[in-house]
């Protein structure tokens with residue numbers, strides 16, 4: 001059986017109400033040659049979600065870029081998983097490097113989010129990845145293993161792990177096939193060995209575009225990509241698909 005391929009758009013804090021609606025309407029009309037072997041997921045900023053959830057066809061799924069680890073409470077400025085579920089989100093990103101760095105999110109907090117997302121029946125997309133100086137000092141392996149160890153609960157049902165080297169996000173620089181393969185293997189072996197009840201997929205994120213996507217997909221155990229910049233332009237996104 002052929003493996004499933006995920007094309008996940010991380011729109012970050014971009015696109016207006018009308019631009020995002022037009023974008024989604026266009027993707028919903030795409031002809032998908034391989035049908036259900038592909039999962040196309042759009043992760044817009046929170047305030048776009050209610051409107052986009054009304055426009056979903058069968059081709060595209062909705063995801064969120066974050067959620068709080070509690071279902072409700074005194075958490076000013078946060079958003080709850082219950083509402084994300086109500087608005088038909090099936091996926092939630094947890095631990096994106098922009099949240100880890102700009103919002104000081106720790107592995108402990110991310111693990112609580114991953115646990116909640118999964119217990120509510122949604123799929124967590126956990127981001128892991130190293131800084132440039134960690135790679136230069138050959139500390140990337142250690143960094144990624146500790147992120148996996150500390151953010152993935154045991155007995156989790158399913159998860160998508162996105163390997164996103166921080167130095168590659170939004171820079172146009174992508175690691176070599178060898179470097180991505182090495183990390184994919186680390187993630188694969190970790191999950192097989194220490195989280196063997198968890199169904200998982202591994203994807204790559206960081207400057208993915210229509211030119212490099214095919215090469216990335218050919219990597220062993222690679223199931224797709226988390227795409228930022230290139231997912232904001234309909235022509236480019238269509239080319240990737």
Ligand code: PGA
Nearest residue numbers: 169170206207227228229
């Ligand atoms: P990029 O972003 O594709 O613009 O590098 C990826 C991400 O941050 O998920």
